[in-house]
Amino acid sequence: QVQLVESGGGAVQAGGSLRLSCAASGPAFSNNAMAWFRQASGKERAFVAAINWADSTAYADSVKGRFTTSRDNAKNTVYLQMNSLKPEDTAVYYCAARTTMWLRVRPEEYGYWGQGTQVTVSS
Numbered sequence: 001q002v003q004l005v006e007s008g009g010g011a012v013q014a015g016g017s018l019r020l021s022c023a024a025s026g027p028a029f030s031n032n033a034m035a036w037f038r039q040a041s042g043k044e045r046a047f048v049a050a051i052n053w054a055d056s057t058a059y060a061d062s063v064k065g066r067f068t069t070s071r072d073n074a075k076n077t078v079y080l081q082m083n084s085l086k087p088e089d090t091a092v093y094y095c096a097a098r099t100t101m102w103l104r105v106r107p108e109e110y111g112y113w114g115q116g117t118q119v120t121v122s123s
Helices: none
Strands: 003-007 010-013 018-025 033-039 046-051 057-059 067-072 077-082 091-098 117-122
Touching (some): 033 077, 046 067
Parallel strands (some): 010 117
Antiparallel strands (some): 018 077, 067 077, 091 117
16 A cells, blocks of 8 residues: 655745655555646646656656656655746645556556645746
């Protein structure tokens, strides 16, 4: 059973930065593909970024060049560095895991989820 706990959300002005962390517990973290999704109020959950143990990554077009995901297998932690934040980045951000190394962008392909952390970007 994989458990995920996000942290690092908060309020920031447009153009600012935040770093989210996702601490994982459970078996074989290093074999899992990990992803970040976000859900804005009244909208569906949307893919943001993903990374696997080989450090292969994928990003949504809306965040390319601004967000970077990384992982520290020794700490069982995944990070999302968010720079040049925009008001449209405001959402609850979720960490997710799947028990294979293959990156996917659909939320239904991830079986484990954190509780979410709020990110609010003001103009």
